[in-house]
Amino acid sequence: MNKHLKRLFDNSRIEFAARWILGISFIYASFHKIIAPADFAKIIYGYDLFPGVLINLIAIVLPFVELFSGLALILGIYPRPAALIVNGMLLGFIIALSINLVRGHEFDCGCFWSGQTGYTSSVELLLVRDIIYFVMGLQVFLYGRRRKACIFRSE
């Protein structure tokens, strides 16, 4: 790995900030989806990517995976696995957004709250944001030194 890049990836302050930024973002993102799962299910339907039988299950489970991985990152409970879960979700979001961007399908992204418009004009911005989050998640995952403020460090 490039020396400068390695220094960034080994920086404990960056690791701490990345965990908190990702954690707060994911907890916030889960909030409205947990309160109004029916609205979130409709947004998932709007993506036009998932079979009907899975839509409700995704709407029920995904917000809690966001909430728990967000909490895990902030509290420092299994931070590496939490970062891996977050990056798995981000990869899913990036793929879903990209597919709909390519096929020009207009939809509500539903990223943070219901009714937030994610129409094609801003999908590029959403993608850039998710890619930045993904890099943050990667930093948390690859960080090899002692982490600040963790309950279960486990590595």
Add this chain to the structure above:
Amino acid sequence: MGYKNTAREIVILLGLAVIAAFTVNYFSPTGISLVGQWDESKGIITANAKDDVVVVDLEIDDVKIAKQIYDIGKAVFVDARSREDYEDGHIKGAVSLPVGQFDESIDAFHDQYSTSSSIVIYCSGRTCEDSHRLAHLLLDEGYTNVTIMIDGYPGWGSEGYPIE
């Protein structure tokens, strides 16, 4: 740390999330069924939530039947969409009663149409719940003869039926 530990901890985190998700969904007043109705050919799409507004009994699922009611000329067609959508185009002769402005509009509506009027509500089709929300509000106001044309304005327009 080995991959085994990472995998184990992922399973723990995901397991807790899944247990919490189904527990909260079970007890939440806004919880949804495990399977929703996402086939537009079978009716209006819905997550089948506990607080769901969709009432199948009120639905007219064939736009041709709605046209027959329209042709008899005794029913009032009510547009539940926003005022802007109504002004952009609506079923000929329909009355605008946006569900979001119900409180402001209901008195004027009441003055013009008695609670025994035959009412057919529509919105934007099978992905739209506004007609059902409006139906509940009108039923609460004492209207007894309320139906919903679930194909909405797009379904009506695609048949070439009168619009303005």
